[in-house]
Amino acid sequence: MKLSDFVCFDAVIPQLKSSDRDDVIVEMVEALGKSGKLGKAKAEAIAKAVIARENEASTGIGKGVAVPHVKHPDISDVVATIGGCEDGVEFSSLDKKPVYSVILLLSPDDNPDKHLQAMENIFRNLQKDDFRKFLRQAKTVKAIKEAIVDHDADYDS
């Protein structure tokens, strides 16, 4: 499994309009909705579920990245999008620092193994300093796509 297998590039937002955590989540879920990736799921309900999960424990794991996610019965397959915020978003991160790159992941609730694989892939990439740097500096969808395809090539899936 590669990042480009489940990241929806049509929904990637290199420069988010929102600067508040909840608004960022709504903006990103809506982008997935507009790209037709939510299926029968309603953007509003999904965003609400992601925010509820985020309130339980922050997915801001430090180093300027956050991975808000949720498993939801109305989601049919694992899908993700990426958002960038130059000024940083307050995410109650573990290291208390702002978040510059957000990867939002939605998973069906009946396939925990695939959710884990997607998470593994996201974190394997985020672990790399240069990937985080590329993501943060990318100002266009094309640049984000290139960074992902480039890093995907590092592994044989």
Add this chain to the structure above:
Amino acid sequence: MASDVSEIEVEIKNADGLHMRPAMQFVDVATCFESEITVTNGETTVDAKSIMQMTMLAATCGTRLTVIARGPDSCDAVEKLRVLVEEKMFDEPGEESREKGIGKRE
């Protein structure tokens, strides 16, 4: 010192596996100890005190992991981590309850 090394094998028993929340619980427990702790699935070996690395294990239900602690409190560390994984199961439902459709979260 050889006597300061403890090793244990644990099996992931909660249905959803080692996703982010359980991984965070694992890191929280590991961080309480002075020992250096690593976890391996045979392929990947990670630092038990790093959430980013722990999530990289992608340990599904049924996966067996080896926890190795090195330090003065290594014995206590691996035992506490075993209890969290196998007995408390990260306070999540196991495989059986999922099949029956009870105790579902998220």
